Amino acid sequence: MNKNYTRVMAVGDIHGCLTPFLSLYDRLEVTEDDLIIFLGDYIDRGPESLAALEWLGRESLKPNVIALRGNHEQTLLDCIAGRYADRFFNIGIGTIKEVRSAMKTDPTLPLRIVQTIRRMPLYHRLTVEGQEYIFCHAGVDAQLDHDPPIESQPIDRLVWVREEFYNHYEGAATYVVGHTPVQFLGQPPLPIKRFNDRNIIMLDTGSCCAESGRITCYDVLSDKFWQTARIGWGSLGF
């Protein structure tokens, strides 16, 4: 790490819940001495997908803010580019509705979305006091090689992988990921510091995708974390 950051914070899935996230972000009082890495999935499920994407696009222009790409952003990109129409119908439908209605007054919107998502890296690597951290939306496919080089992983794996990562990864680098809500793993809505005794920190605490969902920010230097109030299903009027 070139700069000695006060905090190195990662934020789990937001999923269109920008308003609750922004009140959390205010509480963090982020300064330029903090590094903040968003783990992807800013859109879909919640009601403020476009606003979340645009906010992340602007915020990540700051040198100490990194917004990684999640499977939902990748899917939206693929939809706009005309690929994977099947996935477009599975996830992303809420965002596509928002995009369609906003396009009526802003026809350049799809191009801006493509530019914003293409700027989002798939992972970020960082070494702090000899400990390597890899921030990524989902992880790597570790079924055969239990510590595969992230550089050779297909995009699809980096943003979609689940069990093939967290049940098989055995590397020394600590992965910091979102993607799979901890509730789906039978856990309470708190960050998981070491999943299954592996070097994996899991920070998707459900946002609006689980009954007990909330959004989590975690500082890997201090192990401190901050959360929104419970968001959960239906609390946002959808």
Ligand SMILES: [Mn+2]
């Ligand atoms: Mn997600």
